[in-house]
Amino acid sequence: MKSPFHATRRGLLSAAAALGLAAALPFAAQAQIELKVGYMKHPIQDASLDMMEKWAKANNVTFTRVPMAYNVFMEKVTATLTSGNDQFDIIWHNDDWGQLWEKWVETTDDVKGIENVDKWPLLAFWNAQNKLTVVPMVHTVGTFFYRTDLVKPEEVPKTFAELVSVSQRLQKEGKVKWGYVGGMSMNNTWFAQWWTMWANNCDIFHPMLERDNAKLKAAGFKPAITEPCHREIVEFWWDAINTHKISPPGMTAYGRNEANALFMAGEAAFTLVDSTHYGEFNDPARSKIVGKIGMAPFPMGPRLKQPTSWNEIWGWGIPKGSPPEKKKVAKEMLAAMLADEAGQIEMWKKTGGPPPNIKVWPKIAATDPMFKQLLHAVFEQKPITHSAYYFAEWPAVHKAYSDVVIKALSGKREDIAKTLEEGAPSLTKAAMN
Amino acid sequence: MTISEAELDRPRKPSLFGERQRFMLLLILPAAFGLAFFQILPILTGANASFRDWSLHDPKMTWVGLKHYFYVLSDDGFLKVVLPNTLVFMAVSVAVSLLLGLCLAAILNRKFAGRAVLQTILLLPLMVAPVVAAIMIRWMFNDQFGVVNAALEAVGLSGQPWLAQRWSAFAVILMADIWLWTPWFALLLLAGLQSLPREPFEAAAIDGASPWRVFRFLTLPMLRPVMVVCIAIRAIDAFRTFDIVWTISAGGPARSTELFSIYAYNEAFQAMNFARGSAAAMIGAAIIVVLAMVIFRVLNRWVEVSK
């Protein structure tokens, strides 16, 4: 339908313009512009899109949602971006692939209101010219959830040791079957191994807590997983499963689904997962623990003095392949989303997703005690580092790490040090690729 | 059989592009057309990628020769974990589902009340989307909410963390694969049974041959062509199994159930190195081309000898 022959025929042209298909034609400036958004179906993304659609309707822009399945999202969109096609005008952007798309997405420093977002989580999204390439949609923050009906706020574990003792007490009293559940398998490493790693002042590579790729490279991507601080957390999880039995025996194979299913069924007292699950945990249709959920700062390992946290974002990106006039409109629309206070408050209420515009936060906190709790549990605790590394080989490193640690956890306790020792070179290999 | 085949195959007029050739080519023309555009073209693109520096997010496409092939062939994980896993998986899955499928086909080929119902029930595994079935199986084997452990505990046995241990996880993915593909064998072998001529069986019945002897010396040899093809095709497909294993164990715990296509997928799409993933796929393809040929030959000879 984009054939140039149609352009000579008035009737068809106006029809095409009405359909929003003529945007590519140079003289269709007054015609309605169509913006296509590639995204993953999720209540938070839909809430963010609702804000954009509100603006699009008011400004005579056709707004098309193109939902994509998560398991092919990154592959498909990356393939579209690298082939320079203009299939999308806005796409869901994520710190997981922040650096992979750095070359293929438009800079966003000039989006109005971008100064109102939290700077810390943007690290994944700077391009080689030090320009920003994302507009934040929501914060994804690891949050320690506990059951308020089982544990008083002052009893919430503050250390790993307390996590074990409080869990065992609750188990002994027959109040709950398990103390802690969390995802552990590949791509869920954050919800057990990693939060405890950072909470024990440890990291994956030397120099520890460093996220400057040049410095990491200069150090030869030397793994830190053989350090005592790291061996301790592997032993902690081995004990949690096998010795103290505060976590289920099959947990090394769990993803988020399994862990959340157990937590929502009331089988466990504690979990750690993205705060964005709060909406689900409190949904009476899905959860048996509605109204019994509290949030608290991460329990600490022996090597940490102050609780840590992590704080990253989901965002929106604008593909470079999109035509200039559409990019301009897309930026206006994203600016409108950032400025939409009512919409962002609504998003928090519906989904538990902390909004991108931090100017809105005090307003929510003033009326909503849960948000205040979240601020305390996460945002007021200074992260010691970012919850990932931001170089292109990172997914391969994550996989190598997961394989080594799960292997160590599946073996004998006395073999943990040896398994970590033997597996460490695979991390360097993955990073150097 | 061979004589009449030769008769049909005999050219009516001896010419280079005669009526026989035209007939042959016309028979395969539409298929060849489809293959050229939607298999050969993309496969060549993939093969081309395997010789280049081609990461998903940064397709530089510079020629690197056999670098990726050397990488895969010198990777301990590939040689010592992935290949043995894949071969064991293939052998067990094909053998068990063939045996079960053959038995089911033999049962379904008899007339009895409820035959149609049984046949439909046995085809159920093929009717559910395999990915959903795989998720269902994963939940069924969960150590906490899985029905398998619940059933075991109900009769006083202790449940197992099935998916957290190497061999039980391997058994679960094998069982899922067998569950899914036994009906496939049963359906095709049943079709094979139904298209067999009736006369030899009637003669055998008159001779008073036992059912087992009929099956062993009449049915099996006559079913040979379909059976051998089914085995070879299933062997190839089992070698490249992906969905089920990806959903149930994703190769875990810690690569212990990793199969060949999961290896290729991880390289191509998790590590984003499309070129290396393609090289792994090509190596796998080469292995299975040779392997399936050997299986095919050996089976044919074995059936021939045992006749």
Next chain:
Amino acid sequence: MTAASLELVPPPRKGFFAALAPGGVKVLFALLAVGIAFLFAFPVLWLVLTSLRPPSGVYFVHRGTEFTFHNYAEALAQPNMLRAFFNSFAISTLATVLSLGVTVTSGYMLSRFRGPVPNAWFSVIYVLRCVPYISWVLPLFFVTRQMGIFDTYWGLLLPHVAVHICFFSWIMKGFFDGIDPSMEYAALIDGCTRWGAFFRVALPSAVPGLTALAILCWLYTWNEFLFALMLTSHKTPILTVVMAQFVHELGMEWHLMSATALMALVPALIVTVFGQKYVIRGLRV
């Protein structure tokens, strides 16, 4: 499953069956049949139960007794669900007709002819069958986009047909190999053309095989994920793609997924049950 397989091995001696009363054999056989059917049906039965549980009970299916059709209603209310059903149905049916039409001739040629052309054709089919999807699904995405058929019926249909060509040609060859060609030879002598011999003599004998393949092809296409995920987008919603969207980065909507999968099972069941009967009857007329 393995326990059942052991029982299925034909009895080693006649004595065992002879020792049972004639009625006993029948009871044994019936028990066996029910047992096997139960084992094969169990995961599907469990899926049915799952889909009928409220969202809070889809994991602990065996715990609690609340049942509801709410998941079905919610799944049906998803945008594009009905269109996806229609599209999937159309694509599966078209893919089946096209694949079989294209491959029955190709399988026949492989079975009935000897020489360099059939050998070459067989080698092509064989080698292509061995290349894993992983390496060429992404190129296929590029190819369909280059051709301008991405996210259309053709863009999904033609790759599906192409995938089936290798497998079906080969199996069709197997079926034709099992059919004695002397009848076709007789027809040729009687003055029939080669096409006539193929259509009137060979094809009808291959009907059981064709039926089986038709069912397999339809079910395969109906349930296929990878191609559908890569080769379609919002303009051509496909059932499995809509289903895949119930999985997101933070987990999955298992209650919706199980309900959708069950709804998708109904057409599959109808096609299998009635397809079997009517395809055979229709082709034999």
